[in-house]
Amino acid sequence: MKGIPMRINVLQHTPNEGPGMIQDWSDKNGYEMFIYHPYQFGYLPTADETDMLVILGGPMSPNDDLPWIKQERELIQELLNQDKPIFGVCYGAQQIVKTMGYQVTKSPAKEVGFAPVYRRDVKFLNIPEELNVLHWHEEMFEVPEQAQLLFSSDKVENQGFILNHRVVGLQFHLEPKEDNVREIVVNDFPYIKGSVLNQTSEEILQTKISDDNKQTLYKLLDYIIEK
Template sequence: MVRVLILQHAEGEWIGSMNDWFSEPSRVSGFTLTTIRLDHGEALPGRNSFDWLLIMGGPMSVNDESDYPWLCEEKQLIRQSIADNKTIIGICLGGQLIASAAGAEVYRNSAVEIGWFPVIRTDTDVTWLPETASLLSWHGDCFRLPAGARPFAASRITPCQGFSLGPRVWALQFHLEAQPGTVEAFLALEPHGLPEGKYVQPQQQLLSEAFLSRSQTIMHGLLDSLV
C-alpha cells in the first residue's frame, strides 16, 4: 500500500484531477490518501508516515513565514522527504516550496501570470509533457533552480515553469491538476478581484473548459511515469 500525503493550503486547492487517477479501479486499493489542512492548523505527520507527498497551491508566498509559521515546518518536511527519496509533486505554491526547501530563491515575477497560456517543454526527456500545451497558470511568484535541478518547461513570462530533482521530485508552476470548478475556486481566493496585467486573462476566458481534458491527460501521464 502506497501512503499518499496531501498538503493543502487553501479551500478548493486540493488535488483536482489527480483524484480521478487514484480512484481508478486498478489503483484504488493500492493507494491511501491523507490530507493535512495547514491553513486550518492541522499538524504535520512524521517523515515515516507516508511514501508520496503532494504539495498543493495557495494564495500565500513561501516567503510569508512570519504570517504563516507552519511554512518553516513544511519546508523542513519537504527537505527530509527529498533526502528520503520519496515521490514528490509540488504544484504552484507547492513547487515553490520545493524550490525554497532545496535552497533556491522564490521571487516576484516581472508580471502576474493568470490564464490558460502555452507551456513549452524545454527538456525532450520529459515525455509526459507535450512540446507545447495551454495549461492553467495562476501565480505572481516564480522560482530559481536549486542545485542539481533540471528545468523542463517555460512560458513567455515565466523562464522556469517546472524542474525535477532526480526522477521522483517534480516542481510545477502551472496547475496541471485543473478540473471543472478549479477556476471558480481560485477566483474565490481573490477577494479584491483579478489584478490587471498583460498576462491576466478575462474571467470569461479563464472559465473556459476547452483545455481541461488535455490538462488531465498530461497530469495522469506524469503520475503514470512515477509508478
Template sequence: MTRSALLVRHGQHERNDRVAELLRGRGFRLDQRFVARGDELPALDEGHDLCVVYGGPQMASEAEQIDYLAAELRWIDDWVGAGRPYLGICLGAQMLARSQGAKVEAHRAGLHEVGYAEVLPTPRGREVLPEPMYAYHWHSEGFDVPAGAELLAVGRVFENQAFRLDGRIYGLQFHPEVTREMMQEWMTEASHCLLRPGAQSREQQIAGAERYHEPLGAWLEGFLDRWIEGR
C-alpha cells in the same frame, strides 16, 4: 497492500481535484493534511508512498515568517533528502525550490500569470513533456531552479515552469490538477486577481478551458503514471 498518498493542502477546504481523483482511482489511500488549519505533517516512517504538495494563497517568499510554512520547509527538506517521491504544484513547487536554497520572487515587471499559458519543454524535459502544451496558471511568484535540478519546461512570462530533482521529485509551476469547477470557484473566490497585470479575464479562461482542459488532463494521467511507477 494498499498504497498511501500524502496530500498537503494550503487552503481551508478540500477540493475534488484531478490529481486526488487519479490517485484514488489507482488504488491509493489519501491522507490529507491542511497545514493552514493546524494539521501536523507526518514523520517519514509513517508509511506514505508519495507526497503531493498543492498550491495556495500564501507567498513562498515569505515562508520563514509564517510558522506552519517554516515548519513545512524543514519537512520538505527532510522528505526529499530521503529521496521520497514528491510532486509540488505551484506553491508546492515554490516551497520545494525554497527548501533547496533557491529564490522565489515576484515577476520583475509586476506581471501575474492567471489563466491558460503555453508551457514549452526543454531538451531535457521532452521525456516528461513531449511537446508544447497550454496549462492552467494562477500565481504571482516564480522560482529559480535549485542547484543540481533539471529544468524541464519554460514559459514566456515566468520562465521556469517545471524542474526535477533526483528521480521522482518534481516541481510544476502550473496547475494540471484544476477541474472546471475549481476554476469557476477560484474566479469567484479570488475575483480581484483577475484585475492584476497579466491576468486573463473570466471569459478568456472559460474559452481556454474549452480548448485546453481535456488535453491537459490527458497529459496529467500519463505524467502521474510515470511518476508513480518511477519511469
C-alpha cells in the same frame, strides 16, 4: 493477501485549490489519499507515514515567516533525504525549491488565466511540446542546479522542473478540472486584476481544459513513483 496501498499525503493551502485530477489518479490506482490543511489546523503528516507527498498551491509565499511553512520544509527535507516522491504545484513547487536553498522571487510578470507552456529538453517523458494551462501566480522559483528545466512560458522561463526521478515542481496548474476552475475563479476573482494575460473571469471560465493536461499530469505522477 493484498499489500498496503500507497499513502499519498496532500498539503492543501486554501479551500478553493484542492487536488482535482490528482485525486482521480490516486483513486484510479487504488491509492489512499489523506488531505491536510496546515494553514488552518496546523497538522502535518510525518515522513514515515508518507509514501508520496503532494504540495498544492495557495495565496501565501514560502518567504512568509510562519511556523507551519517552516515545518512543511522540514518534512520536505526529510522526504528528499529518503528519496520519496514529491509533487509540488505553484506555492508547493516554490516550497521544494526553498527547502533546497534556492530563491523564490517576484515574477517578471503576474500570470493569471490560461496560457501555453512549452516543454523543454525532457523528451524522455513523452509529453506534449505545448500545453494550455491555468496560471495563478506572481512569484516564481529558481531552478535547482541538480534539476532539469521542464517547462517555460512566454513570460516566465521557470515553469517546471524535475529532480532525480522523484520530484516534480510546476509553477502552473495541471490538476484542476473545469468545476475546480470555477471554484478558484468565483472565490479569488479579484486576483485576476493586473495579470499580463488580460483575461476576464468569464474568459477563464469559458476555457476548455484539454485532455492533454490530464494525460501529462498522470505521466508525471507515474514517473516519480516508478521504482
